[in-house]
Amino acid sequence: MPGILFICTGNTCRSSMAAAIASRIKDERGLDIAIASAGLAAREGDPATPEAIQALAAMGINLQDHRARQVTGALVEDADLILTMTRSHKEFLLQFYPAARGKTFTLKEYVRKGEEKPSREELREEAGAKAAAGEQSASVDDDIPDPFGRPLEIYQATARELASLIGQALEKYAQDTHAANPAPSEG
Numbered sequence: 001m002p003g004i005l006f007i008c009t010g011n012t013c014r015s016s017m018a019a020a021i022a023s024r025i026k027d028e029r030g031l032d033i034a035i036a037s038a039g040l041a042a043r044e045g046d047p048a049t050p051e052a053i054q055a056l057a058a059m060g061i062n063l064q065d066h067r068a069r070q071v072t073g074a075l076v077e078d079a080d081l082i083l084t085m086t087r088s089h090k091e092f093l094l095q096f097y098p099a100a101r102g103k104t105f106t107l108k109e110y111v112r113k114g115e116e117k118p119s120r121e122e123l124r125e126e127a128g129a130k131a132a133a134g135e136q137s138a139s140v141d142d143d144i145p146d147p148f149g150r151p152l153e154i155y156q157a158t159a160r161e162l163a164s165l166i167g168q169a170l171e172k173y174a175q176d177t178h179a180a181n182p183a184p185s186e187g
Contacts, residue, residue, distance in 0.1 A: 003034035004173065005079035006107075007089050011039030011068035013148050014085040016048045017159055018107070020061050022166045031174055036079070038071040040092055045069075049148065055155035059163070076100050081173060083107045086143040106142035111168045 004022065008015035019037035026033050046068040047053075056063045076082065076097045082104040084090040090106055097104075105113065144161065147154045 003036060003079050004081045004083060004169075005071075005075055006035075006037040006083050006085075007040065007071060007093060008037075008085040009039055009041050009089070009146065010046065010148070011037055011042040011070075012046050012049050012066075013052050013146065013155070014144055014158065014162070015039060016063060016066045016068070017052050017056055017155075018083070018085070018162050018166060020056055020063050020066065021059070021159070021163050022170060024059075024061050025163075025167055025170050029170065029174075031170060033170070033173065036075060038069050038075055040071055040089060042068040042070045049155075051147065051150075051152050051155040052159075054152055055159040058156065059159060073097065079103065080177075081105075081110070083110055083169065085146075088143075107144060107162075107165050107169060108142045111165050111172065113172070 006015040006018040006022070008018075015037035019035050022033075022035045025031075026035065044067075048063045048066040048068075053063045071093065076093070077099075079100075080103060082093065082100055084093060084104065084106050087106055090104055090109075094101055094104060144158065144165075147158045
């Protein structure tokens with residue numbers, strides 16, 4: 001069964017929430033996708049943070065039984081798609097597992113992948129509009145900020161952002177997988 005691996009630092013906040021949300025969405029959509037999560041610096045067996053458990057409980061998702069695990073070569077090799085929470089997670093993972101290059105993206109990067117890129121003119125106009133409004137013109141931010149140690153409201157905001165992005169990512173993954181493996185025609 002094809003699989004998605006979510007990666008963060010400790011596997012007690014972002015990636016654990018992402019995997020639980022992805023499991024809920026795939027079940028609701030009837031998708032046949034294995035979902036897993038791991039951390040680059042996880043302490044094996046640590047539970048999800050109480051705030052992560054509470055944030056997902058408010059969405060009707062149970063994270064009580066989650067236990068952190070360290071990313072391994074086997075997990076990386078078995079995954080068809082690896083979605084990290086930050087660029088630095090992606091870069092760190094690829095230093096140790098360079099063979100995963102073509103299947104490793106930040107979650108936001110994967111959701112954007114294949115979208116039409118704005119023209120230079122559109123980017124200049126957007127930067128000008130931001131400057132006029134007093135906003136800083138920043139490059140694309142691919143990071144999901146770490147809620148660890150922050151208030152419950154931050155975890156809830158992270159969970160909502162993850163749910164939105166993961167819904168889009170699973171749709172994209174299902175389409176990509178279907179395009180790569182079309183159903184056999186009846187003959």
